[in-house]
Amino acid sequence: MDKKIDTLALNKKTWDKIAKKYEEHRPKWPEKDCPLFKYFLSNLQTGSLILDIGSGTGLPYAKKLIENGFKVLGIDISPTMVKIAKKNVPQGQFKQLSMTDLDYENKFEGVISSFSMLLLDPEQFNDVAKRIVRALKKGGFFYLSLNEPEEENIDVDNYDYTIIEIMGQKMYSRPYTEKEVLTIFSSLGMKLMKLYRKMQTSELYGTEFTINFIFKKE
């Protein structure tokens, strides 16, 4: 129980501390969109309400969603990040809220979580997955991107492995395998529509092997 509070508090503190630096030195995203994000947009009607979990600075996803004519509600654990997001994307709605306290029912046509659920430990991940499915309308889509572990048969819950350093601050982040994610979401009645793997490098995070999912609520 203690550990759970620890990781959340640690991450909140870290994001608050690095928010300004992060905004200044944000890596420039490649011009090409992820094909799954395009798929996500094309399957939703314009004007529908979308929840951005861990919206951060509001860039690039909240902004792109607004540009494509959607309504956005972004939540983030760090109040500083929320302030920055409001400045970056004035048309969007942003709220300081941890995703573990998410409490909506049948409200959103789409939910997007880009590299935010990897900041949760497995117990919280299960809990948040349930909350997300509850918040989605029937037939709604869920876009999820995570990191995969670099090597197989590795103890991913090892302290050294999960506590990473970002801009000189410590943070909890755990990679999830395809199997883990699929077992959690298929038991909640979500259908996997598409899967996309990508390798990316940046100065900030080094080399990552990312995995992206699109789920549909049946």
Added chain:
Amino acid sequence: MDYFYNLESFDITHLEQYRGKKLEELFPNHRNIKNEMGEFMELFWEADDIPSNLRIQDTKDSILRNLKTVYYIGEHTEKHFFKRGVKTLHDLRIMKKYRHSTNQILTYLKNKDYRNLVRNRYLYDIDVSFCFDLEDFLFLDIETLGLYDGPMILVGVGFFRDSKFKIHLFFARNIEEEIAICEHLKHEVLPDFKCFVTYNGKSFDIPFIGNRFLYFFEENPMISQEESPYEMSNTKFHHIDLYHQCRRIYRGKFESYSLTNMEEKLLKWNRKNELPSNLVGVCYKKYLKNPEKYVGLIKEIIEHNYYDVYSMPLILKKLLK
């Protein structure tokens, strides 16, 4: 504080199907080559769709029609001569003022003396390709772990034999095998050719290879012995760098002169799922750590290099037109 560079990303969804396979299974057209220094893997193809009718002999005629190669003749005088019906260098021989210089160039042409010809300020590396046979060209491209002084992991060569284009890639399955590749290049490959064709090889590939030769053997087979090996990396072979020729011939036409962009614009041909070249090192390092999981990345590197070599003769053909 400007150290955050652009995010580079690469789709690897389709590579999952190769997980657990061996490189030998993915490329049945391979053989192991052994020599004194060790062994490495060679992959070979025969690209049937590359035409062998490169018009290299035509470059001689275009030099003959280029009056500017003679001393004292510039653009204005050349135009003037064309109007008066002086069309080739042969016609200039009767004029006393130009006779000496013209005869000199005609002798060079006759003797196929490309070293003296390229000294002329109006002649470029590609203009003297008539001095070589098609089989003298060595198309070359390498993949490395870094931009300076790192190991080479893959050397791709292409050449024409019996009017067919052959592509051979020398792959180091681990870093220790690199020396065997250098040995093979030195004794088996380089002696058969007279001219390199590369894409930006003048500033990258050839100096890099020269550096590796010096590192392993303390001598560079691309340098004749009387010259100092530390200042130059290639004096023995003629070298056509397609990158410089593209920049010169299509000056101002394109935004970027990268090989992939030239393929798109000149050859109207798009590569599928292109691996960015700066990820090659990262991919190889990942493969060394976990060969079973990341063998797909190596397949992508090999195909990347294959298409680099494949498109060079097509671009050369385009430039010779």
